[in-house]
Amino acid sequence: MEILSHSELQYLKKKLKHEPNFLEKEIVGAQWSEHCSYKSSKKYIQLLSSDAERIIKGPGYDAGIIDVGNGDVITIHIESHNHPSAVEPYGGAATGVGGIIRDIISMGTMPIAILNALRFGHITSPFASKEIKISRRENNELYSHSKWLLKNVVRGIADYGNCIGIPTVGGEVEFDESFTNYCLVDVAAIGFGKKKNLIKNIIQENDIIILAGSSTGRDGIHGASFASKDLAKEDRSAVQIPDPFMEKLLIEVTKEAIEADILKAVKDLGGGGLSCCLSETSANLNKGFDIDLDKVPVKYRDMEPQEIMISESQERMLYITNEWNFKSFAKILNKYEVPFAIIGRVKNHKNLVIYKNGKTIAKMPSHLIAYAPLLNRNSKKPKYIDNLSVKKIFLKLPYNLNKTLLNMLANPTIALKHWIFQQFDHEIGLRTIVRPGITDCAVIKLANDKFLAATLDGNSKLCYQDPYEGTLSCLSEARANIISSGGNPIGIVDHLQFGNPENPEIFWSFQKCIKAMIDFSSFNKIPIVGGKVSFYNETKIGPIKPSPVIGMLGLIESMKCISKIRPSPGDTLYIVGITGNEMGGSEYFQYLNGVIGGIVPKLDLQIDSINSEIILKINREHLISCSHDCSKGGLSITLTEMAIDSTCGINIDLDKVPHSCERIDFLLFSETPSRFIIGTENEEKLEKAFSRYKNLKYSKIGKVMDDGDNITFASKNKKIINLEMEIAKKYYENLTSIMEN
Amino acid sequence: MQKIAIPIFPGSNCDRDIYHVLTNLYNIKTDFIWHKKEKIKNYDAIIIPGGFSFGDRLRAGIIAAHSPIIKEVKRLGKDGVPILGICNGFQILVESELLPGSLIKNKSLNFTCKWTDLKVRNTHTPFTSKFKMNELFKIPIANGEGRYILNQDQLKEIKKKDQIVFSYHNDDPNGSLDAIAGVSNDAKNIVGMMPHPERTCQRELKLFGLSNSAMKIFDSLIAYIKKISS
Numbered sequence A: 001m002e003i004l005s006h007s008e009l010q011y012l013k014k015k016l017k018h019e020p021n022f023l024e025k026e027i028v029g030a031q032w033s034e035h036c037s038y039k040s041s042k043k044y045i046q047l048l049s050s051d052a053e054r055i056i057k058g059p060g061y062d063a064g065i066i067d068v069g070n071g072d073v074i075t076i077h078i079e080s081h082n083h084p085s086a087v088e089p090y091g092g093a094a095t096g097v098g099g100i101i102r103d104i105i106s107m108g109t110m111p112i113a114i115l116n117a118l119r120f121g122h123i124t125s126p127f128a129s130k131e132i133k134i135s136r137r138e139n140n141e142l143y144s145h146s147k148w149l150l151k152n153v154v155r156g157i158a159d160y161g162n163c164i165g166i167p168t169v170g171g172e173v174e175f176d177e178s179f180t181n182y183c184l185v186d187v188a189a190i191g192f193g194k195k196k197n198l199i200k201n202i203i204q205e206n207d208i209i210i211l212a213g214s215s216t217g218r219d220g221i222h223g224a225s226f227a228s229k230d231l232a233k234e235d236r237s238a239v240q241i242p243d244p245f246m247e248k249l250l251i252e253v254t255k256e257a258i259e260a261d262i263l264k265a266v267k268d269l270g271g272g273g274l275s276c277c278l279s280e281t282s283a284n285l286n287k288g289f290d291i292d293l294d295k296v297p298v299k300y301r302d303m304e305p306q307e308i309m310i311s312e313s314q315e316r317m318l319y320i321t322n323e324w325n326f327k328s329f330a331k332i333l334n335k336y337e338v339p340f341a342i343i344g345r346v347k348n349h350k351n352l353v354i355y356k357n358g359k360t361i362a363k364m365p366s367h368l369i370a371y372a373p374l375l376n377r378n379s380k381k382p383k384y385i386d387n388l389s390v391k392k393i394f395l396k397l398p399y400n401l402n403k404t405l406l407n408m409l410a411n412p413t414i415a416l417k418h419w420i421f422q423q424f425d426h427e428i429g430l431r432t433i434v435r436p437g438i439t440d441c442a443v444i445k446l447a448n449d450k451f452l453a454a455t456l457d458g459n460s461k462l463c464y465q466d467p468y469e470g471t472l473s474c475l476s477e478a479r480a481n482i483i484s485s486g487g488n489p490i491g492i493v494d495h496l497q498f499g500n501p502e503n504p505e506i507f508w509s510f511q512k513c514i515k516a517m518i519d520f521s522s523f524n525k526i527p528i529v530g531g532k533v534s535f536y537n538e539t540k541i542g543p544i545k546p547s548p549v550i551g552m553l554g555l556i557e558s559m560k561c562i563s564k565i566r567p568s569p570g571d572t573l574y575i576v577g578i579t580g581n582e583m584g585g586s587e588y589f590q591y592l593n594g595v596i597g598g599i600v601p602k603l604d605l606q607i608d609s610i611n612s613e614i615i616l617k618i619n620r621e622h623l624i625s626c627s628h629d630c631s632k633g634g635l636s637i638t639l640t641e642m643a644i645d646s647t648c649g650i651n652i653d654l655d656k657v658p659h660s661c662e663r664i665d666f667l668l669f670s671e672t673p674s675r676f677i678i679g680t681e682n683e684e685k686l687e688k689a690f691s692r693y694k695n696l697k698y699s700k701i702g703k704v705m706d707d708g709d710n711i712t713f714a715s716k717n718k719k720i721i722n723l724e725m726e727i728a729k730k731y732y733e734n735l736t737s738i739m740e741n
Numbered sequence B: 001m002q003k004i005a006i007p008i009f010p011g012s013n014c015d016r017d018i019y020h021v022l023t024n025l026y027n028i029k030t031d032f033i034w035h036k037k038e039k040i041k042n043y044d045a046i047i048i049p050g051g052f053s054f055g056d057r058l059r060a061g062i063i064a065a066h067s068p069i070i071k072e073v074k075r076l077g078k079d080g081v082p083i084l085g086i087c088n089g090f091q092i093l094v095e096s097e098l099l100p101g102s103l104i105k106n107k108s109l110n111f112t113c114k115w116t117d118l119k120v121r122n123t124h125t126p127f128t129s130k131f132k133m134n135e136l137f138k139i140p141i142a143n144g145e146g147r148y149i150l151n152q153d154q155l156k157e158i159k160k161k162d163q164i165v166f167s168y169h170n171d172d173p174n175g176s177l178d179a180i181a182g183v184s185n186d187a188k189n190i191v192g193m194m195p196h197p198e199r200t201c202q203r204e205l206k207l208f209g210l211s212n213s214a215m216k217i218f219d220s221l222i223a224y225i226k227k228i229s230s
Helices: A006-016 A022-031 A082-087 A089-106 A136-164 A244-259 A273-284 A305-310 A323-335 A366-370 A383-390 A401-409 A460-465 A467-485 A504-524 A587-593 A605-620 A634-646 A664-669 A683-691 A725-732 A734-740 B015-025 B068-078 B088-095 B152-160 B203-208 B213-229
Strands: A055-057 A064-069 A072-080 A110-120 A168-175 A183-194 A208-213 A265-268 A288-292 A316-321 A340-347 A351-356 A359-365 A432-434 A441-447 A450-458 A488-497 A528-534 A549-556 A572-576 A626-629 A650-653 A676-680 A698-704 A710-715 A718-724 B003-008 B029-034 B045-048 B083-086 B102-104 B112-120 B136-143 B147-149 B164-168 B180-184 B190-193
Touching: A006 A022, A006 A366, A022 A273, A022 A305, A022 A351, A022 A359, A022 A366, A064 A450, A064 A488, A064 A528, A072 A089, A072 A441, A072 A450, A072 A488, A072 A528, A072 A549, A082 A089, A082 A136, A082 A183, A089 A110, A089 A136, A089 A183, A089 A244, A089 A265, A089 A316, A110 A136, A110 A244, A110 A441, A110 A450, A136 A168, A136 A183, A136 A244, A136 A734, A168 A441, A168 A450, A183 A450, A183 A488, A183 A549, A208 A244, A208 A323, A244 A316, A244 A323, A265 A273, A273 A288, A273 A305, A273 A316, A273 A351, A273 A366, A305 A351, A305 A359, A316 A323, A323 A340, A351 A366, A359 A366, A383 A460, A401 A587, A401 A634, A401 A664, A401 A718, A401 A725, A432 B203, A441 A467, A450 A467, A460 A467, A467 A488, A467 A504, A467 A549, A467 A605, A467 A626, A467 A676, A488 A504, A504 A528, A504 A605, A572 A605, A572 A683, A587 A664, A605 A676, A605 A683, A626 A634, A634 A650, A634 A664, A634 A676, A634 A698, A634 A710, A634 A725, A676 A683, A683 A698, A710 A725, A718 A725, B003 B015, B003 B068, B015 B029, B015 B213, B045 B068, B045 B088, B045 B213, B068 B083, B083 B088, B088 B102, B088 B190, B136 B213, B147 B180, B164 B190
Parallel strands: A110 A168, A288 A351, A488 A528, A650 A710, B003 B029, B003 B045, B045 B083, B083 B190
Antiparallel strands: A055 A064, A064 A072, A072 A183, A110 A183, A208 A316, A208 A340, A265 A316, A288 A340, A351 A359, A432 A441, A441 A450, A450 A549, A488 A549, A572 A676, A572 A698, A626 A676, A650 A698, A710 A718, B102 B147, B112 B136, B112 B164, B164 B180, B180 B190
């Protein structure tokens, strides 16, 4: 396999001024893979702004660091493990959790929460089966494969996160046919610590380089390169093997060592193994490393140097300390019985030098390895996008809207995710305040009266039809989730997932996505604190739909500001924002009717920002009893979920909803962003507060019932939907029924 | 001055949560005891925390049950010192044969984390005196191997000796025999339970319709050790 392109090899030769040997090529090949070097995307990621008072470190390091006051900091990072999870879902998903946790501890903070965003092919027949051309049997096989992936991904995350004792507090799941035979497994981790305990990352000549944790084996060889090409064949040896127990020990070791202030630099080993870890650390810290490969603890005695250098065996950490502190550090490692070895020394020469049997077997400037030559990728607007927006769509008005709403509730993307999140310990650590459930936003406790809201949001259906507007919608949804919990947004992380970047049409989508991030972030002054790009998410059937996943964090300064999630009986319900007619990319079109096309909702940055600010303000004035954003499935789904969760019936007058919809089904299921459903006990006060804002569009749309538990939507004095709570609940629990069958 | 010991094993992960409850909410001096310690003294109670001691290798709790600290736990248990095992702590106490029965993989075969209702079946232990008999309260569980089983003779025996301390109410999240959630030894000073009382300490729980009533387990213990030492 050629791991370096012809031009990359020429560049390397020119810089080295000699022919690189086999090992040198392997080291550089691992680091210059798309996965580790961002050679296609770096130019664009650098445009994302992380400029804000709170930001201590923005994108580019292992994790972003945000100052939350009183000497406390939080760290956040997001990563995916898509290729490995598609091949070996249990190990792939588990090691994805492991990697991100090590990123958090590398900064000198302790992980306090995990979130995940998961995407799979359909696990059951979507209602629009007429559009599917292959046979029922083939389809059933695909559904069971997706179920197998989902089941094992969830188990992988659960077994790992539960064992290391970090709560998995939230996330999102989407099903779409573009993920058939594949899956996207994004994991975000949040760390918390003291500003003074952050790793300083300053090293000196002769400092000691220690490799600790698991031995280096043959698992995950070429893992980074494997993730940097299409998933054409299943290469299981490129998938790493998880050992959460070792990870837990490494967490404890790092915690004790940080508290004792005896570490100078910490770095986890992830993609590209020792090659990437050593070259990036020495380049970032501007020093050279002399590494003795004989000292690296290996699983097999006959491992070749290049295997040791690029193995991605998990649960390994690199620590740098000085002679003086080494003894205390070794004592901690010995207490936890964590294997370790001194594998080298820091030097002033700025090279990465590898020795074996006393001989130099590789020697290259660290900067040269760590910074791959960047690529200029071509981009071209995909033809399909224009075709989809002008496509004529003929859709019959449903005869029975009761049935339509029930089928939407049963859509696995919308249905209750109990089956998934109950497998995750989401309580450990005593920080979880808002648990996973109907809200998409977790709230965790940071310090005595300080809380953090955290959410992940994505929408591949929208992003496929319009990558720019789709990404904006995800950003808007993430912010709406944060605002609805009472949080003030303080930072964004992103994970941008696409197919092959060598395809100009895919690269165009990536550029549009970046543009949306820049526009949203600069308009709203919410900094982007970290991110990741994952390309080559393709299978035999083609690329995935563009799938940016947006993570957002919000700060809640007092317990009083945490929103309740459930309305109470007797509450009045309001909608803020106008419901639009654009149905392109909606679950109603795609899942229920099999229609891909139509115009996607456009985000008005100004209105989006005004609506959010007002909701946050009236929330802080304690004028509302609960607040929810309106996203996937539209207002009818949000209201029905609220009713099911509070076990109270609701009565909605659709004629009161401000809208521009030409049909009643569009009004029910439109996914226009910038809308909120809120409940209040005090109509008068709320309306008085609303009246302060001239341009705000809002309307009283109904009530939570004091007695009775029917969910009703009326128009022109006729109940067009009237569902019994028990029946709605049964459909809403469809995901559990599918997975337990 | 009362003192409580929290033995910790590699892989314990609820140790700090219990420490927080005891020190910050009850003002009790609490020490972490590393599993290799062979001698401990002057402790009024021991709480073995949840987690994945030794990564649940072989079987949950079995390796920890053979560590030096457990010999001490056995000795103190014989002297009547109150000992509570929570989740993995319960598994360790069962594997140490300080408590009857076995804990096996949940009937669903899945790890399950959720809030459920418990019923108090015995108020004559150091951990349940503040409850009323048959009192119901809410508490979260989080386990993969929490299905409590024993054979029919043993069941008869522990019923006769009043060793069932807690059972699930209108729910059996693990598939335990008789919906058993917690048991004691014959002398009632050693109790093991799968649910996590320490996770009910947040005042914020009330915002979301959950309650702190499982904290009565700690209320009972603190009252007990204060009475004993006065």
